[in-house]
Amino acid sequence: FEREDAKTARQRLLVVANRLPVSAVRKSEDSWSLEISGGGLVTALLGVKEFEARWIGWAGVNVPDEIGQKALTKALAEQRCIPVFLDEEIVHQYYNGYCNNILWPLFHYLGLPQEDRLATTRSFQSQFAAYKKANQMFADVVNEHYEDGDVVWCHDYHLMYLPKCLKKHNRSMKVGWFLHTPFPSSEIHRTLPSRSELLHSVLAADLVGFHTYDYARHFVSACTRILGLEGTPEGVEDQGRLTRVAAFPIGIDSERFIRALELPQVQEHMKDLKERFAGRKVMLGVDRLDMIKGIPQKILAFEKFLEENPAWRDKVVLLQIAVPTRTDVPEYQKLTSQVHEIVGRINGRFGTLTAVPIHHLDRSLNFHALCALYAVTDVALVTSLRDGMNLVSYEFVACQDAKKGVLILSEFAGAAQSLGAGAILVNPWNITEVAAAIDQALNMSPDEREKRHKHNFSHVTTHTAQQWAETFVSELNDTVVEAEIRTRD
Ligand code: ADP
Ligand code: G6P
Numbered sequence: 101f102e103r104e105d106a107k108t109a110r111q112r113l114l115v116v117a118n119r120l121p122v123s124a125v126r127k128s129e130d131s132w133s134l135e136i137s138g139g140g141l142v143t144a145l146l147g148v149k150e151f152e153a154r155w156i157g158w159a160g161v162n163v164p165d166e167i168g169q170k171a172l173t174k175a176l177a178e179q180r181c182i183p184v185f186l187d188e189e190i191v192h193q194y195y196n197g198y199c200n201n202i203l204w205p206l207f208h209y210l211g212l213p214q215e216d217r218l219a220t221t222r223s224f225q226s227q228f229a230a231y232k233k234a235n236q237m238f239a240d241v242v243n244e245h246y247e248d249g250d251v252v253w254c255h256d257y258h259l260m261y262l263p264k265c266l267k268k269h270n271r272s273m274k275v276g277w278f279l280h281t282p283f284p285s286s287e288i289h290r291t292l293p294s295r296s297e298l299l300h301s302v303l304a305a306d307l308v309g310f311h312t313y314d315y316a317r318h319f320v321s322a323c324t325r326i327l328g329l330e331g332t333p334e335g336v337e338d339q340g341r342l343t344r345v346a347a348f349p350i351g352i353d354s355e356r357f358i359r360a361l362e363l364p365q366v367q368e369h370m371k372d373l374k375e376r377f378a379g380r381k382v383m384l385g386v387d388r389l390d391m392i393k394g395i396p397q398k399i400l401a402f403e404k405f406l407e408e409n410p411a412w413r414d415k416v417v418l419l420q421i422a423v424p425t426r427t428d429v430p431e432y433q434k435l436t437s438q439v440h441e442i443v444g445r446i447n448g449r450f451g452t453l454t455a456v457p458i459h460h461l462d463r464s465l466n467f468h469a470l471c472a473l474y475a476v477t478d479v480a481l482v483t484s485l486r487d488g489m490n491l492v493s494y495e496f497v498a499c500q501d502a503k504k505g506v507l508i509l510s511e512f513a514g515a516a517q518s519l520g521a522g523a524i525l526v527n528p529w530n531i532t533e534v535a536a537a538i539d540q541a542l543n544m545s546p547d548e549r550e551k552r553h554k555h556n557f558s559h560v561t562t563h564t565a566q567q568w569a570e571t572f573v574s575e576l577n578d579t580v581v582e583a584e585i586r587t588r589d
Contacts, residue, residue, distance in 0.1 A: 132168075154180050210392070253572070255278055255280065276309065277305040311349050357498040508541055
């Protein structure tokens with residue numbers, strides 16, 4: 101995280117995100133092992149190398165005892181990480197409840213929870229109270245570690261209340277906030293009971309960033325329509341104070357993937373995979389097992405393709421690698437059984453004694469295995485129903501310079517705006533359209549594949565995670581921090 105010659109290197113960066121880049125597993129009373137955490141936020145931030153950064157967040161476990169907390173704090177310090185300890189009840193109400201059962205589906209256009217509509221007001225209120233409490237706990241840790249001149253960069257929907265907590269404590273702190281999900285249309289946001297309080301709180305930041313121009317525009321519209329504030333080309337103005345709002349499309353550390361392909365262990369994996377699937381085209385899906393990823397829709401589209409193209413049945417295989425996520429939230433549990441049921445049915449229908457059309461793995465792959473899989477794939481299927489950006493599509497492109505495979509990409513992923521010209525764009529809800537896209541991808545001429553890949557590869561290798569972070573931090577440095585800031589309850 102260091103670079104001597106950069107303006108940013110002289111200044112410390114405090115990255116605050118719910119999820120630390122490492123998750124802790126307890127080995128004994130006072131010893132812990134740390135594993136890399138999953139998800140796009142961690143992937144992108146780990147690709148940011150050249151800052152003097154500390155990361156503040158939750159290590160993904162409940163640590164009720166002092167001995168455990170001390171030992172974990174020490175282990176994390178070696179990774180430049182600082183833990184926020186959240187107890188089980190807070191995690192249940194804040195993380196499982198308000199973040200992942202309310203904000204996450206709402207921001208991805210899946211609406212507020214339906215089944216307990218009548219109980220929503222009560223459970224909603226207690227979950228929102230826990231959300232604010234948790235955000236204050238993150239703020240307390242930031243305040244404890246903050247030094248004059250630090251830049252504080254808050255991340256994602258878990259921490260929308262954080263800018264306000266930080267500014268309340270220290271008006272001259274430089275605070276940025278970046279959202280890794282879509283920000284929905286203001287008509288969706290306005291259904292959220294705490295809509296105004298969250299918007300006001302985010303506006304306490306000096307710079308607010310989104311993946312795409314559309315998300316930034318939706319945010320500004322929400323502020324103008326719901327709060328009655330003035331939107332300007334620069335951001336949102338509230339009684340003379342401007343909060344800068346802009347788009348900062350994220351990227352990956354593409355070099356890391358390109359270099360990995362040269363490693364002997366990755367080459368070995370590739371050789372094994374090629375032998376295993378010789379004579380068949382490989383289609384690939386890599387996702388967290390999340391309802392926004394459109395995994396059932398993707399599998400049903402593949403079934404339709406097999407139905408309509410009998411000649412392809414023994415010549416193509418779909419590998420769907422779906423790592424379980426947020427498993428304490430009932431919606432996610434339902435999704436797991438739904439996916440298993442569909443895969444079982446299709447394999448029963450089209451499988452033979454020697455081969456099945458879908459290999460579905462409920463787990464995460466290590467980095468080298470993942471790179472090898474990306475590199476041998478003929479067609480990647482990213483069919484998110486909504487997705488902030490989708491870095492899997494970027495990783496696939498980075499690993500395809502030799503093969504020049506085809507990317508089928510949902511038009512509802514942020515990545516459609518950057519990789520749209522090289523990918524085949526689809527509406528993931530339209531299974532017939534996705535089945536036709538599979539047909540088109542499998543039959544695409546080498547010349548066209550090359551042309552499309554070139555466009556995407558050039559984007560992925562030039563719009564990197566490092567460049568994203570430098571642009572955001574440099575713009576945050578350029579904002580003027582008001583000595584006076586109004587905060588609301
Ligand atoms: P999200 O942030 O919603 O999870 P992204 O596509 O932006 O979606 O990022 C997902 C990240 O998690 C990528 O870096 C991807 O490599 C990783 N990932 C997702 N599923 C798996 C898996 N099954 N095994 C290994 N890594 C995975
Ligand atoms: C998305 C979110 C991240 C989150 C990740 C994994 O990328 O934007 O904030 O960390 O999913 O989800 P989890 O709930 O395991 O942190």
